[in-house]
Amino acid sequence: MKNKSRLFQYFCGFSAVCLTLLVSSPLALLAFYDSKSVVPVAGASVYQDSPSPKTMYTLPDTIADAYYMNENPENPPLSVKPVYDVFTVQERQTKGLSLELPKVSPYYASKVVCLTFDDGPDPENTPVVLDILKSHGIKATFFVVGTQIEKHPDVLRRVYQEGHAIGNHSYNHVYRELYQSANTYVSQLRRTDDIIKKVIGVRPRISRAPGGSAGSFTKEYWETLSKLGYVEVGWNVSSGDASNAKAGRIFNNIVTQMDNKNLWSHTIVLMHDGSGHGETVRALPDIIKYYKDRQFEFRVINLETPPAW
Structure with a gap:
């Protein structure tokens, strides 16, 4: 009888451990999830962190080594790269997007x-x-x-x-x-x-x-x-x-x-x-x-x- 009681106690303890793992596993997954690790897909609207219009941008289907102007008013600074616009004048006007160019300083060097x-x-x-x-x-x-x-x-x-x-x-x-x-x-x-x-x-x-x-x-x-x-x-x-x-x-x-x-x-x-x-x-x-x-x-x-x- 004592052996049966001890076996029952072991069984209950094991069940409690399993239940704890099942409940905590989603939390463990969330702890390792990085919401910023989503890779942008060319040709699609991409949202970083939250789907607010401020962070939305569109990329062309074929991407070269260039700087792309899009919906995002907070684009990264310009560089030595060519500059292209994802939208035509008509498309910008239709979407209510600005035609204004970013404010940048002219680049001068010795040569x-x-x-x-x-x-x-x-x-x-x-x-x-x-x-x-x-x-x-x-x-x-x-x-x-x-x-x-x-x-x-x-x-x-x-x-x-x-x-x-x-x-x-x-x-x-x-x-x-x-x-x-x-x-x-x-x-x-x-x-x-x-x-x-x-x-x-x-x-x-x-x-x-x-x-x-x-x-x-x-x-x-x-x-x-x-x-x-x-x-x-x-x-x-x-x-x-x-x-x-x-x-x-x-x-x-x-x-x-x-x-x-x-x-x-x-x-x-x-x-x-x-x-x-x-x-x-x-x-x-x-x-x-x-x-x-x-x-x-x-x-x-x-x-x-x-x-x-």
């Missing part, structure tokens, strides 16, 4: 250079330019034309995926249509934004006027661009490759202008990778070597880039 290429993407020149840039481990900025993107979307996709910056260079580059008014100019930018976003999932906030803003822009142009959140990007060193100059002449044009050391802190070089600019491609290795030999820092155009002048 900085931004290599820029206009009028692409081109199926012959742009891939070779990309190969050269990749072999030297540097990034550049490509101001692209809408009609060219429609013909060669894969080339634009490569520019994006390899971490270069992309800027808007109008839809058709036809001056008589482009510069009728501020509205016609912006209309071409917005049309090209839509085309770019269809190809890479985002659109740029930087733009460059074909032929430059001087002589084409009035006060109304600048006000309209500012209102819609575009950053117009000029240049302060021209390669002169819009002419029939050969590679040697293109290189010398750049070197001569670099005598002005006031430009060294924010050099922006204008080149072209569009059709007919094979001499620019041939000059590019020497141009890169010139800046590398002088320990220049290569950067892309973004919101931290100072005005050219």
Whole structure:
């Protein structure tokens, strides 16, 4: 009888231990759960800690090494990366999101250079330019034309995926249509934004006027661009490759202008990778070597880039 009583006591004790483990196990799991360990998924709205509109942000389906503007007004600070917007102007207006750009300080250093290429993407020149840039481990900025993107979307996709910056260079580059008014100019930018976003999932906030803003822009142009959140990007060193100059002449044009050391802190070089600019491609290795030999820092155009002048 004593043995049965002792066995009953053991059984009750064991049951009590099991019951305690069952009750406490959810608490133990919660103790090791980290609510911040959720990994964001591309192409979806993501919530950190709590689903409040303040912390919500959207990412594109295909992510490159870039900074993305989205719904979140508390994005991390900008860096050396290209800047893209997840939303077009129309989408921001429809969603009631701000078109205002983040307040950032311009980046100056003792020696900085931004290599820029206009009028692409081109199926012959742009891939070779990309190969050269990749072999030297540097990034550049490509101001692209809408009609060219429609013909060669894969080339634009490569520019994006390899971490270069992309800027808007109008839809058709036809001056008589482009510069009728501020509205016609912006209309071409917005049309090209839509085309770019269809190809890479985002659109740029930087733009460059074909032929430059001087002589084409009035006060109304600048006000309209500012209102819609575009950053117009000029240049302060021209390669002169819009002419029939050969590679040697293109290189010398750049070197001569670099005598002005006031430009060294924010050099922006204008080149072209569009059709007919094979001499620019041939000059590019020497141009890169010139800046590398002088320990220049290569950067892309973004919101931290100072005005050219």
